[in-house]
Amino acid sequence: MKILALMAAGLIGAAALTPLPAMASGSGQTVVRERTTxxxxxxxxxxxxxxxxxxxxxxxxxxxxxxxxxVRVRW
Structure with a gap:
């Protein structure tokens, strides 16, 4: 059971590190900036x-x- 859990964790970690095709191209990125008040x-x-x-x-x-x-104080 422990080996199966380690293999599943390894697969999840490898999937998280691989970039998605849409994000790898960089064409669809938008930068949203807040206006300061x-x-x-x-x-x-x-x-x-x-x-x-x-x-x-x-x-x-x-x-x-x-x-x-x-007493007079500056407030």
Whole structure:
């Protein structure tokens, strides 16, 4: 059974390596190329300044409190 499986695998491999007559001639080949789409980022959001709230915790009067401030960042 093992010899029969090896012979079948060899025949399949040999059939895969032999070129087909239509592909060997090279006359019917077509190259399909995709067109690329260029997308532009709108300037509505990027490269602008905005205000961001930055918070941190501090100890004030023996209590932990959150202290926040507003910072301008480029977004």
């Amino acid at each position: 260029v997308r532009h980022v709108s300037n509505n959001r990027h490269n602008r300044w905005r205000w961001k709230t930055v918070c941190r915790t501090q100890w004030r009067n023996h209590h932990r409190t959150r202290v926040c401030r507003k």
